[in-house]
Amino acid sequence: MSIRSLTILLAGISLWGPAGAASPQIEEGRAVYNFRCYFCHGYSGNGQTLAATYLAPKPTNFQQADPATLTAERVVAVLQAGKPGTAMKPFAGIISDREMRAVAEFVVDEFVRRKAENTRYHTVENGWPDHERYKDAFPFAKGEIPLSRPWENLSERESEGKRLYLASCVSCHDRGAPTDDDIAWDSRPLSYPRNNFSLAAPAPKIDAMTSASPYALHDIPPKVAGMKPQERRGEKLFQLNCAFCHGADGSGQNWIGKFMEPHPRNLRDPAFMRTATRSTLAHAIREGLPNTSMPAWKSVLKESDIQAIISYINRAMHPVAEEPAKR
Helix, strand or coil, X not given: CCHHHHHHHHHCCCCECHHHHCCHHHHHHHHHHHHHCHHHHCCCCCCCCCHHHHCCCCCCCHHHCCCCCCCHHHHHHHHHHCCCCCCCCCCEXXXXXXXXXXXXXXXXXXXXXXXXXXXXXXXXXXXXXCHHHHHHHHHHHCCCCCCCCCHHHCCHHHHHHHHHHHHHCHHHHCCCCCCCCCCCCCCCCCCCCCCCCCCCCCXXXXXXXXXXXXXXXXXXXXXXXXCCHHHHHHHHHHHHHCHHHHCCCCCCCCHHHHHCCCCCCCCCCHHHHCCCEHHHHHHHHHHCCCCCCCCCCCCCXXXXXXXXXXXXXXXXXXXXXXCCCCC
């Protein structure tokens, strides 16, 4: 879907929040941000996302930025050139100069100056009938109750709210709290957006609220018997570092992967993998890919880590060609 199409789509959706009085430029920037930026920076611009837990350094928290220093001009400059040493890639060639300016004006107006919350996703039009049925989970999404609070220190209702949050909310809201919360995370997302969702039962049962999604199938790691130690190490590294975008099965057909443009590589696709070698994959992992969301991992992964990931891809997803013999 193009940004222009998405803008038109969002214009017809009833959303909560301060969108009504904003200028057309701000609304265009909101559409670009909600399509391309939210999964790292968060819908509220605070960088408290599941993706952020994988990244070092963390994405910018726009809500804490100083309006005197973080100007629209500075945001545009980062969008154009990226931010070396971080996962922030250049968007030149991906979005237009006009869209860069629009998203910069939106970020500065919405988050830096007004500390506002952007749009809220949970509307009937977006497939969320009776969102109040999740109300016991709201304190965890808002950070009023930290997820690290021991179960024995929660009331019966709070315990039910935490279970509901972990089953239905955690993939998007992550820890929810505006400050760091000392809790370990499973890398596999637990909930997915509603594709033509219809409520399966009137009672607020967790299994009815987390209906099956085509994306869920791609967040199940492949079961491979008899892997060598290097392949097992590569499996762990891939699932911790790569699966968020490429999917646990390497297909790139998971939720986040389908959101990105261009989509992450499908490491199971014979047409692409026939052209890939250990050298080309290692270079892509090490240096990143221009004009995509693929960051350079050379400051995060050692060369032995990269080779282990490639060995795992070769074993679990698709054979990877060795280098052509030198003549």
